[in-house]
Amino acid sequence: MNLRQQLKAALDRIAEIAKAADSRDFTPEEIDEITALTAQADDLEAKVKAADTAQAAVTRLTSKANGTAVLERVTDRTDEAFDAIVKELGGLGGQFVKSAAYQTFRGAHPSGFGEGTPIALDRVKVGSLADFYLARRLGLKADAPVQQVGLARLQNIRLPMVDLTTPMPLTILDLISRGTIGGLSFEYLQITAVTRNASIVPDEILPADSTTKPTSGLTTNLATAKVYTYADGYTVTNQMLAxxxxxxxxxxxxxxxxxxxxIEDKILNGSGTGGNPTGILNTSGVQQQAFDTDMVTTIRRSITRLENxxxxxxxxxxxxxDxxxxxxxxxxxxxxxxxxxxxxxxxxxxxRPRVVSQRxxxxxxxxGNWGTVSLMDREGLSVLAFNQHRDYAARNLVYVRAELRAAQAIFKPAELCVAALA
Known part of the structure; x- marks a missing residue:
């Protein structure tokens, strides 16, 4: 048994003896046992207090030295169930509350954050873009091991059996490819048109023969993929932050x-000006299909354009x-x-899978080929919190901001088609 368990056992035994002698005097044996248990309990209590003090000091110094995540016990929440909850938290929020910055700050304010408490948590990186979206797609924690799976795959239909499984709906972010970028921008060639002229060529060409070997061609456009900051902020109370x-x-x-x-909005509608990336609807080289008869026919005409x-x-x-x-x-x-x-x-x-976007x-x-659209991670997702924002400090509010720095590119615009449905 650990120190706390030994202390509890001693106190439970004293209570048991007292209950047994409720209507009578203690026997000499009981007096001796109570005396010994009291001394043992006092000694154990002193050891528990010393151990807690030492652990708090080690945790504080360790977190300052190397920035590793720590989980400090605080005086108002010391139960093991709470610690287990924090340990098992996944997702971006879980990564933030398990970080050294959050845990150190929370440990320094065990009774919560009251009015006048200066709040300024350092930026916390909560994972890469690929980790976040793959975990979100598979329904896993951000730090859980995952395997890459094929996207935009339809669930098999089993007949006449009843299939009670319901696949998660696909989104545009499940369709595009993801990667990383080391700098702030790079230039690349977009393929805007393809000409395929492959054919059979005779083995022997006579001097007077005008036959030439075929040549296929690609029409390209020079484009630039720049890193942009995608950000959003939230207002939370001091109590929620704690x-x-x-x-x-x-x-x-x-x-x-x-x-x-x-991200969806910028991938689709980005203007390419005023600090915005260029979205699909404003990219040169994307094929266009006019409305033809009805929506179904128009989609089929678009498919033919791409298959060509x-x-x-x-x-x-x-x-x-639609x-x-x-x-x-x-x-x-x-x-x-x-x-x-x-x-x-x-x-x-x-x-083909039909995917819905509100944007x-x-x-x-x-x-078309959604894999030709790429979102490239530059710095990953990060979260920071502070109350030096408007009058938040006086109102016990905290501003929590999330940021992502990434670049988007469309490598083969010709492999996408925009169809008018009306």
């Missing part, structure tokens, strides 16, 4: 949605309003072309 599990949950929910949203240059079609991106129109399409007898309001299964169009304008679809 409560690690609550703070982690809040950051995971808000951070995931808001950062995803701004050998481009893989990994998904079709549509807006929520996604609804696809679902409500009916035949001449009023039957839904899709699986109807009570069906379940792959959300597809012409066998895509209604009446527009984008399809």
């Amino acid at each position: 409560d690690a599990p609550a703070l982690a949950s809040y950051l995971d929910g808000q951070l995931t949605y808001n950062i995803d949203s701004v 240059i050998g481009a893989p079609i990994t998904a079709v991106l549509v807006s929520p309003a 996604n609804e129109k696809f679902d409500l399409l009916k035949d001449a007898t009023g039957r839904y072309y899709s699986q109807g309001p009570w069906g379940s299964g792959p959300n597809t169009i012409w066998g 895509l304008p209604t009446g527009t679809a984008i399809l």
Whole structure:
């Protein structure tokens, strides 16, 4: 048994003897045992207090020396269940509350953060971009070991068995490729058009023969991938900042949605001016398909455009309003072309996954090789917190800011097609 368990056992034994002698005097043997247990308890209590003091000193000095993450016990929350919760927290919020910066600051204020407490937590890197999105896609903690999986793959349909599994909906961030960038920018050649002229050439060409060997060609455009900062901020109370599990949950929910949203918007709609990257809808060389007969026919015409240059079609991106129109399409007898309001299964169009984005304008679809769009991590995701913001210190509020520095590139615009659905 450890010191705390031994102390508890001694105190429990004293209580047991006292209860047994509730209506009578203590026997000489009981008096001797109580005397011995009291001395033992006093000694154990002193040792526990000394051990706690030593542990706090070691933790504080260690965190200052090498910045390693520490989990300090604080006087108002010393139960092992709380420590276990903090230890198991995953996601970006979990990485932040497990960091040395957060744990050291929280350990220095065991009773919480009150009015007038100066709050300034150093920037904490909470993982790389690849770790975050892969963990989010697989439903794992940010620090859990994962294996790369194929994206934009449809769930197999099993008939006539009942399949109760429901796959997570795909998003644009599950379709694009991800990487890293070492500098602040780089120039690259975008492939905007492809001409394929491969053919058979005779082995022997006579002097008077005009036959020449074929030449295929690529039309290119010089583009620049620059690093941009994607950021968002949150206001939390001092009480929430002091409560690690609550703070982690809040950051995971808000951070995931808001950062995803701004990245999607810039990948699709970035103007390329005014400090914005260039999005797909403003990139030269992306193929265009005019409206033809109806939405379904237009998508099929777009597929043909892409197949003509050998481009893989990994998904079709549509807006929520257009996604609804696809679902409500009916035949001449009023039957839904899709699986109807009570069906379940792959959300597809012409066998390709249909993915929804709130950032895509209604009446527009984008399809093609989404792997040609890349988001490259420069510094990873980081979180910092401070109350030197407006009048937050006086109102017991803290500003928590999340930032991501990354660059986006579209290597083969010709392998994407923007289709007008109306």
